[in-house]
Amino acid sequence: MIISLIGYMGSGKSHISKLLSREMNLKLIDLDKEISFQCKMPISEIFEKKGELFFRRAEREKLEEILAKDKNCVLSLGGGTPAYYNNMEIINQNSESVFLRTSVGTLAERLSRQKSKRPIIAKINEQDLPEFIAKHLFERNQFYSMAKFTLDTDRKTPGEISAEIRAFFNHR
Secondary structure, eight states, X not given: XXXXXXXXXXXXXXXHHHHHHHHHTOEEEEHHHHHHHHHTSOHHHHHHHHOHXXXXXXXXXXXXXXXXXXXXXXXXXXXXXXXXXXXXHHHHHHSEEEEEEOOHHHHHHHHHTSGGGOTTTTTSOGGGHHHHHHHHHHHHHHHHXXXXXXXXXXXXXXXXXXXXXXXXXTOO
């Protein structure tokens, strides 16, 4: 079984996927890390030097490759992955997708502490961050809402979130 975690940046996909893979004894695959490794540069540099279109093509190719060859893993997807091509369709056809739904307020709070590590929001003023996130969520929620499972993450610990995901699959 492949469990694909989707959601906006800051929703906890990377952290929860590490915890979940350990608890379920499944391989962990982080799509962005795989792309970065393949291109031999950080994602921010790929965007800067090669552009978003190149990145989205590489992302789609790596996603198809992983979904075709890996059968037992937790797959942490980039926040934008579901919104391009027909990615959400192939994610749902080949995996159990879980949307980590997180409120704008929680995302803004988390992301304000990580701005320097997030090129897409690094130059956005603190007071404009919630509006930026809300706009992005409005655009992406139609894709996120296609996930097979949705889990609200606000005011939950990583352990509680992981336990709820495991419960979706009756895995203790």
